Every structure is written in C-alpha cells, then in structure tokens.
Amino acid sequence: MSEWGNLIPRSYKTEMPMAVRGEGIYIYDESGRAYIDGCSGALLSSVGHGNKEIVAAMTRQLETLEFAHPSRWMNAAALDAAKEAASIAPADLRSVWFVSGGSEAIESAVKMVRQYFVERDGLSSSKSVCIARWASYHGSTLGAMGLGGNMARRRMFSPLFLEGPKIEPHYCYRCPFGLEHPSCDLRCAHALEQTIRRIGPQYVAAFLAEPVVGSTVGALNPPEGYWPLVREICSRYDVLLVADEIMTGVGRTGKPFCVDHWKVVPDIICSAKALSGGYAPVGAMFVRDDIVEVLRSGSGSFMHGHTYNANPVTGAAVAATLRYMKAAKVFENAAVMGERLEKALAPLADLSLVGEVRGMGLMRGIELVENKATKKPFAPEKKAAAVVTGECMKRGLVVYPGSGQIxxxxxxQFMVAPPLIVTQTEVDEIVGRLEEGLRAAENRLRS
Structure with a gap:
C-alpha cells in the first residue's frame, strides 16, 4: 500500500505535506510548520481557518438535527441560510436553491433555464442552447464540462458530454482578435451577439460566464464595459444571463458579488465555495424572482434535486458565515486589502518572467512568460507554474497554479487570493514571500 493508504488522491505523482491544523490565514503541517494560505484553498476559505463562531453554529445544528430529506421536510436552518444569502444578492435575485458544490450549482442553473422556457412557452419551446466561453471552467460533472472550455480537463472525457457553443474570452493581454481596448469596441462581447444570431435566438436559452475568469486564465478581469454590454445583448435576444460567481462571489472582489462592480443584474447567479467559508460543502443558485414565479404559478416545482439539497448542517454553516462576514465587515476589508495587494504586486511586473499582473480585489493573477517583449510563453514541458508553486511552498506560501490558457x-499562470480577513501586514508578507519564490523560480527556469 502506498503512502496514500486506501485513499485515491488527486495525483499519485505529487508529494504533498500533511495538513493537520488551520488558524486564521495559516495552515500547519505535521511538523508544525506554518504556511500562508495565499489562495484560500481554492478561493473558498474566505473567513480563514478555525473560526469558532461558525464551528459552534454547525455543532449546535449537528446536535439538534443533522439531516432531513428535502423531498419530505423543510428545516429552519435552510430557511435561515436562504434569508442571509438573499440579503447580499442583487435585489431581484431573492430566491435561493442550495446544493453541495459549484458543479451542482451550474447544473441546476442549466436545468432551471430550460424549465423556465418550457413553462413559459410550452413543451414545444426550442430554447435550450447554452453559450459559454473558451478557456473557462464551470465544474467537473458532464453537463458542466460541456459548457467549460478548459482543454486539459476536457480532452479525455469529451466523448461523454454534450458540447456547447463557445465564444472567445476577454483576454486583452492576448486578444484573440488582435485588437486593443478601447479601440476594439469590445469585439469579444459583440461575439456573443454574432453567435446568438448565427445559432438563432429562438434556440439560445442562456449565456454563462465568470465575471473574472478564475483558475483557467488566472484572475482575468474584463475590460470596462464588457458586462453591461453582455447584459444588454442577452436582454435584446431573450437570453438568460447566468453569472458563474463560484470563485468571484461572496466578497472576493470587494463587493458581495463581482457583477455589483458594474451594477449588472444577471438572471441567475451561481455561487459556492466561500458561501460557507469552506466549513461545509455548498453550492447555491440565486434566481430572479419572476423566473421562479413562472414555475410557482405553473407546475409548482423545480424538476431537480439532490440528497443534500438544503441540508440543515450546511444551512447553519452558510448563515453563520454570512453573519460573521457582515459583523466583521469582511467585504469592506476585502476592498481595502485588495487595493493594497494590487499596489504591492505591481513592482513584480518588472521581473523578466512576469508577463501581466491582473485581477480584482483579493483575486489577483500573474501570467508567466519566457519573453516579456514577445509574450512568448514557457514551453509546456517546463511546467513554469508548477515551478513557481513549488518555490513558494518552500517559503511557506500556497498559491493556485494553472496552465494551458493560451x-x-x-x-x-497562478492566482494569489488570500482569506478576506487578511491584514495589511499579512498582505506585505505574502508579497514578500511571493517575490522570493518568483526569483528562485526564474533562476531555475532559465538555468
């Protein structure tokens, strides 16, 4: 038996330290060494590790009622969680559907979109196509994989899923159209209208995208005007706009949801990860009230469900997490510390292997290049992002790597996204360790 025992790990070829304890922004290994959780796990441990308020709320719920099947029971914890979640969502999206993770939230949204058009227009409705973008990730279930455009995650399983149409992302550093903002007139957004018209608006049901692209391109923030234009296009063609805020939501960019920066209200928001602070597996779908009303006044039910849908323990975790965030002014801290992180990272752009520093709030990305002038990437076999990650780990800093985005x-590329409770001193420490890691990686990659 290997060191993994009976567990199937993410990778048999990667050595990992044993995590034994967490406190604040730190995770400790079995030797007692502290690592700064510089990416909040996978951008979910937003209130840090070891939060006693959340643990206490979950413990009380476990001692009271650990489970009640959602097809036969309602529970107070789920109702409480929905109320708290709705309180941070855009005003028109007050209906919440809880699941156990981001992939389930995306799948729920796709099914909600289809059922809405069938209930509104009848079984003969032809609106079923969901458009997404290349270089995106929306989950690991088959439906979500058909939407996503991250090739490394898709290639092996492509015979299994239904492929959906995709447009190019807003990748200004490497514009797929060879243009520059703002003279480009947001060609990447207008591509959505072109695709809708090509397919036929009568067939297109939704457009699904991340406000800031996460793991697949490394905190790729949109050019000014992109999301308002996308909202306008969707409205014009009776296409529902679904914002995948699984990484960007719940304060990550300094506002409750990233779309709030542009005052854009999607028809559906998918959330997960930070909604429970990482204390319980959770996903959620926030749905526009009038969409839910079509179902309520029609069939009367959403034809979808999972065993752990709206379970009480997760409900307790969500409600406690959101209450803590409000009381501790976590969103406000994320906005201030996000600006601090942006300024602290800016000098790293001068390093020869750094092509671009980007992102919003406490979600920042760094793209690595072999040649700054030409933007030539490192050869894939050099595994540059993995080298940087390894050097940062040696210095007690955990970052979130990715590859294949071009x-x-x-x-x-990789992301830096610490817990939203991070302090100014901790931001400076993160950037200091990151610079050391980048310089060491630079020496290795160029030797």
Missing amino acids: DGVAGD
Whole structure:
C-alpha cells in the first residue's frame, strides 16, 4: 500500500505535506510548520481557518438535527441560510436553491433555464442552447464540462458530454482578435451577439460566464464595459444571463458579488465555495424572482434535486458565515486589502518572467512568460507554474497554479487570493514571500 493508504488522491505523482491544523490565514503541517494560505484553498476559505463562531453554529445544528430529506421536510436552518444569502444578492435575485458544490450549482442553473422556457412557452419551446466561453471552467460533472472550455480537463472525457457553443474570452493581454481596448469596441462581447444570431435566438436559452475568469486564465478581469454590454445583448435576444460567481462571489472582489462592480443584474447567479467559508460543502443558485414565479404559478416545482439539497448542517454553516462576514465587515476589508495587494504586486511586473499582473480585489493573477517583449510563453514541458508553486511552498506560501490558457496547451499562470480577513501586514508578507519564490523560480527556469 502506498503512502496514500486506501485513499485515491488527486495525483499519485505529487508529494504533498500533511495538513493537520488551520488558524486564521495559516495552515500547519505535521511538523508544525506554518504556511500562508495565499489562495484560500481554492478561493473558498474566505473567513480563514478555525473560526469558532461558525464551528459552534454547525455543532449546535449537528446536535439538534443533522439531516432531513428535502423531498419530505423543510428545516429552519435552510430557511435561515436562504434569508442571509438573499440579503447580499442583487435585489431581484431573492430566491435561493442550495446544493453541495459549484458543479451542482451550474447544473441546476442549466436545468432551471430550460424549465423556465418550457413553462413559459410550452413543451414545444426550442430554447435550450447554452453559450459559454473558451478557456473557462464551470465544474467537473458532464453537463458542466460541456459548457467549460478548459482543454486539459476536457480532452479525455469529451466523448461523454454534450458540447456547447463557445465564444472567445476577454483576454486583452492576448486578444484573440488582435485588437486593443478601447479601440476594439469590445469585439469579444459583440461575439456573443454574432453567435446568438448565427445559432438563432429562438434556440439560445442562456449565456454563462465568470465575471473574472478564475483558475483557467488566472484572475482575468474584463475590460470596462464588457458586462453591461453582455447584459444588454442577452436582454435584446431573450437570453438568460447566468453569472458563474463560484470563485468571484461572496466578497472576493470587494463587493458581495463581482457583477455589483458594474451594477449588472444577471438572471441567475451561481455561487459556492466561500458561501460557507469552506466549513461545509455548498453550492447555491440565486434566481430572479419572476423566473421562479413562472414555475410557482405553473407546475409548482423545480424538476431537480439532490440528497443534500438544503441540508440543515450546511444551512447553519452558510448563515453563520454570512453573519460573521457582515459583523466583521469582511467585504469592506476585502476592498481595502485588495487595493493594497494590487499596489504591492505591481513592482513584480518588472521581473523578466512576469508577463501581466491582473485581477480584482483579493483575486489577483500573474501570467508567466519566457519573453516579456514577445509574450512568448514557457514551453509546456517546463511546467513554469508548477515551478513557481513549488518555490513558494518552500517559503511557506500556497498559491493556485494553472496552465494551458493560451491555446489549451501552452501558457502558465497562478492566482494569489488570500482569506478576506487578511491584514495589511499579512498582505506585505505574502508579497514578500511571493517575490522570493518568483526569483528562485526564474533562476531555475532559465538555468
């Protein structure tokens, strides 16, 4: 038996330290060494580790009622969680559907979109196509994989899922159209209208995208005007706009949801990760009230469900997490510390292997290049992002690497996204360790 025992790990070829304890922004290994959780796990541990308020709320719920099947029971914890969640959502999206993770939230949204048009227009409704973008990730279930455009995650399983149409992302550093903002007139957004018209608006049900692209391109923030234009296009063609805020939501960019920066109200928001602070597996779908009303006054039910849908323990975790965030002014801290992180990271752009520093709030990305002038990426076999990650780990800093964002094969980048409770001193410490890691990686990659 290997060191993994009976557990199937993410990778048999990657050595990992044993995590034994967490406190604040730190995770400790079995030797007692502290690592700064510089990416909040996978952008979910937003209130840090070891939060006693959340643990206490979950413990009380476990001692009272650990489970009640959602097809036969309602529970107070789920109702409480929905109320708290709705309180941070855009005003028109007050109906909440809880699941156990981001992939389930995306799948729920796709099914909600289809059922809405069938209930509104009848079984003969032809609106079923969901458009997404290349270089995106929306989950690991088959439906979500058909939407996503991250090639490394898709290639092996492509015979299994239904492929959906995709447009190019807003990748200004490597504009797929060879243009520059703002003279480009947001060609990447207008591509959505072109695709809708090509397919036929009568067939297109939704457009699904991340406000800031997460793991697949490394905190790729949109050019000014992109999301308002996308909202306008969707409204014009009776297409529902679904915002995948699984990484960007619940304060990550300094506002409750990232779309709030542009005052854009989607028809559906998918959330997960930070909604429970990482204390319980959770996903959620926030749905526009009038969409839910079509179901309520029609069939009367959403034809979808999972065993752990709206379970009481997760409900307790969500409600406690959101109450803590409000009381501790976590969103406000994320906005201030996000600006601090942006300024602290800016000098790293001068390093020869750094092509671009980007992102919003406490969600920042760094793209690695072999040649700054030409933007030539490192050869994939050099695994540049993995080298940087390893050097940062040696210095007690955990970052979130990614690769293949350019053409599905080449490209290396990583994200820095610490817990939203991070302090100014901790931000400076993160950037200090990151600079050391980057310089060490630079020496290795160029030797």
